[in-house]
Amino acid sequence: MPKIPILLDGDPGHDDAIAWMLAAASPELEILCVTSVGGNQSIDKTTYNALRIMALLGIQAPMGRGGPRPLLSPAMTAPSVHGESGLDGPALPEPLQEPEALSAPALMARVIAQAREPVTLVPTGPLTNVAALLLAHPELKGRIKGISLMGGGIAHGNWTPAAEFNILADPEAADIVFRSGIPITMAGLDVTEQALLFPADFERIRAVGGPVAQVVADWLEFFYQFHRSMGYPGAPIHDAVAVAWLTHPELFSGRDMYVSVETAGRYCRGSTIGDPRGRLGMPANAHVLLGVDREGFARLLTQAVGCWKEG
Ligand code: BDR
Numbered sequence: 021m022p023k024i025p026i027l028l029d030g031d032p033g034h035d036d037a038i039a040w041m042l043a044a045a046s047p048e049l050e051i052l053c054v055t056s057v058g059g060n061q062s063i064d065k066t067t068y069n070a071l072r073i074m075a076l077l078g079i080q081a082p083m084g085r086g087g088p089r090p091l092l093s094p095a096m097t098a099p100s101v102h103g104e105s106g107l108d109g110p111a112l113p114e115p116l117q118e119p120e121a122l123s124a125p126a127l128m129a130r131v132i133a134q135a136r137e138p139v140t141l142v143p144t145g146p147l148t149n150v151a152a153l154l155l156a157h158p159e160l161k162g163r164i165k166g167i168s169l170m171g172g173g174i175a176h177g178n179w180t181p182a183a184e185f186n187i188l189a190d191p192e193a194a195d196i197v198f199r200s201g202i203p204i205t206m207a208g209l210d211v212t213e214q215a216l217l218f219p220a221d222f223e224r225i226r227a228v229g230g231p232v233a234q235v236v237a238d239w240l241e242f243f244y245q246f247h248r249s250m251g252y253p254g255a256p257i258h259d260a261v262a263v264a265w266l267t268h269p270e271l272f273s274g275r276d277m278y279v280s281v282e283t284a285g286r287y288c289r290g291s292t293i294g295d296p297r298g299r300l301g302m303p304a305n306a307h308v309l310l311g312v313d314r315e316g317f318a319r320l321l322t323q324a325v326g327c328w329k330e331g
């Protein structure tokens with residue numbers, strides 16, 4: 021089977037790191053490049069984390085560093101969720117490579133232009149880099165087959181009552197992406213808060229053995245502690261849903277609809293408004309994931325860490 025060429029763009033972050041682990045382990049996927057974006061932590065920290073994750077997983081691809089801030093908003097971070105480093109928990113190897121001289125959007129543009137076929141973008145942080153890419157290179161839209169993103173929530177938010185973190189961190193960027201006309205699969209909170217891993221799952225992952233299994237189990241444990249304090253029954257592995265959808269769509273249910281992004285509003289800035297009944301008269305711009313086979317998702321992640329078992 022030919023592999024699906026993907027670009028990973030994220031703000032790692034525990035669940036970004038687990039998403040990239042799943043991508044690296046998936047024989048169906050080919051990672052063409054990795055880019056960092058500010059979000060869970062500053063761009064310095066997410067870039068360093070991205071390079072350390074690539075070293076851990078043996079991802080061999082060019083890496084591009086994102087800019088220091090969102091398109092218009094001031095930068096916001098999430099140390100309460102991911103710690104001061106943005107990826108607190110187990111020790112990680114030091115980077116084996118430097119970021120490219122090109123910025124993240126410029127590297128994405130080069131990779132997309134040179135790819136043998138249209139590519140799929142997998143953004144798991146604020147959409148700053150993707151929007152900057154689309155603004156600078158509208159001619160490349162036809163070379164982007166789709167965007168499988170983690171962000172938003174039709175029913176509710178997690179950072180405000182209405183807004184999810186990735187969209188709230190850069191609503192103007194999200195608005196550009198959702199209006200781009202590129203087919204989007206939205207892994208928002210509606211599905212990702214069902215994509216829970218529980219302590220019994222962490223132990224199954226640890227028991228697989230090998231260096232990556234240990235690190236992933238420790239990441240899960242760290243991520244769980246925060247979510248447990250917030251009343252979640254498990255750790256929602258949000259970002260891994262955007263990867264799992266590409267290789268195992270049968271694990272998910274969803275619905276096509278028009279999704280708009282609120283960029284103003286006293287209470288609703290950064291919210292994603294779904295229109296399943298077509299009230300706005302707009303054609304669907306997103307396939308919104310709404311349900312997941314949790315057991316199947318947990319099994320997929322458990323099998324994935326086995327990839328590094330032999331060292
Ligand atoms: C999203 O916010 C970040 O903290 C996670 O990495 C995920 O991408 C969930 O709202």
Ligand code: CA
Binds near residue numbers: 033060
């Ligand atoms: Ca993320």
